[in-house]
Amino acid sequence: MSATDYDAGKFYDGLVKHRLILPTGVAGAFGRGPVFEDVLERFNRLVDQLAVDDKAEAVTYPPIINREILEQVEYLDSFPQLAGVVHSFMGKELKARELSARVKAGEPWGEFFEQTAVALTPAACYPVYPTLRGTLPSGGRTVSLTSWVFRHEPSPEPTRMQAFRCRELIRVGSTDDVVKWRDTWLQRGVDLLTALGLPAKSDVASDPFFGRGGRMMAVNQIDQKLKFEVLVPVISVDNPTAVCSFNFHQDKFAAKYDIKTADGEMANTACLGFGLERCVMALFQTHGFDPGLWPREVRSRLWP
Amino acid sequence: MNPQHKEQIRAVLKEHARLTKDIATLTDDADLYQAGMTSHASVNVMLGLEGAFEIEFPDHMLKRSVFESVQAIATAIAELTKG
Numbered sequence: 001m002s003a004t005d006y007d008a009g010k011f012y013d014g015l016v017k018h019r020l021i022l023p024t025g026v027a028g029a030f031g032r033g034p035v036f037e038d039v040l041e042r043f044n045r046l047v048d049q050l051a052v053d054d055k056a057e058a059v060t061y062p063p064i065i066n067r068e069i070l071e072q073v074e075y076l077d078s079f080p081q082l083a084g085v086v087h088s089f090m091g092k093e094l095k096a097r098e099l100s101a102r103v104k105a106g107e108p109w110g111e112f113f114e115q116t117a118v119a120l121t122p123a124a125c126y127p128v129y130p131t132l133r134g135t136l137p138s139g140g141r142t143v144s145l146t147s148w149v150f151r152h153e154p155s156p157e158p159t160r161m162q163a164f165r166c167r168e169l170i171r172v173g174s175t176d177d178v179v180k181w182r183d184t185w186l187q188r189g190v191d192l193l194t195a196l197g198l199p200a201k202s203d204v205a206s207d208p209f210f211g212r213g214g215r216m217m218a219v220n221q222i223d224q225k226l227k228f229e230v231l232v233p234v235i236s237v238d239n240p241t242a243v244c245s246f247n248f249h250q251d252k253f254a255a256k257y258d259i260k261t262a263d264g265e266m267a268n269t270a271c272l273g274f275g276l277e278r279c280v281m282a283l284f285q286t287h288g289f290d291p292g293l294w295p296r297e298v299r300s301r302l303w304p
Numbered sequence: 305m306n307p308q309h310k311e312q313i314r315a316v317l318k319e320h321a322r323l324t325k326d327i328a329t330l331t332d333d334a335d336l337y338q339a340g341m342t343s344h345a346s347v348n349v350m351l352g353l354e355g356a357f358e359i360e361f362p363d364h365m366l367k368r369s370v371f372e373s374v375q376a377i378a379t380a381i382a383e384l385t386k387g
Contacts, residue, residue, distance in 0.1 A: 077344050213347030216366040220343050223368055 003288050008235040011285060012158040018289040027154040028162035032277075039291060040165070040280045042302040043196075044146060047167050047274055050188050056144035056169055061127045063148035063163075064118040069126050072256055078217065081210050084120035084150045087113035120150035124166040125271045129253040132172055132269075138262035140173020142181075146276070159234050159241050159278050167274040172254065174261050175268045179248060182228075182270040186246045189230045189272070193243065197298045198232045198282050205229040205242065226250070232282040243278040247271050306382075309357075313377050316356050320348040332374040346371045353377065359384045 004010040015021045015036075022031035032040070064086065070076060076083060089099065089112055102109040121127065124147035132141065146167045154162055171181045186202055193200035205227045206218035221227055226248050231240035247270060253259070254267040261267050287294040291302075310332065317336065318327050324340030341349070349371055354360055359381065361370070370380045 074344055077347075212366065213351060215363065216347055216350060216368075217343050219367040220346075 003285050006233055006235060006237050006285070008157045008159075011235055011281075012156065014289050015158060015281070015284065020284060020289065021158065026162070027156050028160060029154075030158075030161075035291065036280060039283060039302065040276050043279050043283075044167050044274075044276060046192060046301065050192060051144060051169060054142045054144070054169065054171075056142040058144045059128065060145060061121065061124075061147055063121050063150070065121040065127050066130075067115075067117055067119045069130060070119050070122070073126065073129075073253065075122060075126075078207070078209050078214070079122065082122060082151045082153060082208070084122070084152050086116045086118045086120065088116050090114050120163075121147055122149055122151060124149055124168040124273060125170045128170050129259075129269065130257050132254075132259045132267075133257045135260045135264070136172060136262055136267060140171065140177055140261065140267070142172075143170045144168070145170075157235060159281055161277060164278070165276040167276055168271055170269065170271045172259060172267050172269045174265065175250075178268040178270045182246050182248055182272065185272045186228050186230070189244045189246070189274070193230060193232060193279070193282070196283060196301060197295055198286055200230050200232050200243075201240070202228055202230050205245065232286070234278065234282050234285045241278055241282065242275070243282055244272065244274045247273075309378055309381055310374055312356055313353070313374050313381070316349060316352040317374070320352040321345050330374070332378070334374070335372055336374075337368070337372060341371075349377075353381065357381055357385065 003014055012021075016023060018035075019033040020036040022033055024030055067085065070083065087110075089096065091099070091112060095112060099109055099112040102112070124145055128143050128145070146165055148163055149166050150163050152162060153160055169185070171178050173181075190200050190202055204222055204225050206221040207227065209215070209217040228246040229242040230244045230246075232243050234241040234243075249269045249271070251266045251268055253269045259267040259269070283294070283298070287298060291299070314327050317323065321327070321336060321339075321341045322345045323330075323336065330336075330339060337346075346368070350361060350366070361380070361384070365380055370376055
């Protein structure tokens, strides 16, 4: 039985009432309660099991990224509206007193802060590509990580968060390998969600590129079938929510970071990401706010 | 087709397309993406053409095929500037 009739406001209120999410006063920046976290970790473990044969190298990065990477991958051309760049106070004591006075007077104080070397990580996979520079072993490489990512799109709608966790796998190798891997995982994603009782469907998709030029980028992306998403109804039946995405980058990152296959060709890359909070919210919406009452076949997978 | 248009189009491409080859060596039918134009560069070409020809591409023209060659661009511009 669904938790609400796919109404964003009712679903948010229900998540709060059941202490699954903990409001902080900022849209899209709520905390997560223990039951929510338990389901999230268990879901991520199911992805681990699916990935066993990938023999991926598991790495971890902090939720900040070298700002130069954003510059190199043209993130600020594609998504300037989503970026979060870290600024810090670098002045002397007199300036600090001016800052304090501004804050106490309730006046703007952003100008006292200067740009640092880091930004908030906008996509979990970005820190990985520069580390792959050089010639790959035959068969390529696969990397796995879970990371917090930031997108500046505050919204009262619970599935649109400013910060969330993405479980990603990155594949780098020949074109054929990479495309085949992406297609295999697209099916695995649909199968995993279906096995958890979620009405999952895949579809070709595009990224939210900025501006009119961005519309052109999005159309190109769809024409070339570079991005697929798996969608599950969470806050709307007519417009289901993307809970995972599967992206073929062609040689965009490989050319930027000079990544070659074992036989000397320019490599290709692909990544896939499960939006972990969205997957968990899809479970709560579909099966109800109390996991103790979820269907037995769903519980047996998450609590084996 | 106004023959000056193609010269203007080539000037915009020279400035914005970041081709790996000299635009002067390419025929009107040559594939600009094959010649090194990236998606980001094609956006700059689109905005450059709008400035040069004082036009605005409608949404249905904001796609890869419209900007794939000098000829394709000239056809689109002819459609937008006729009448």
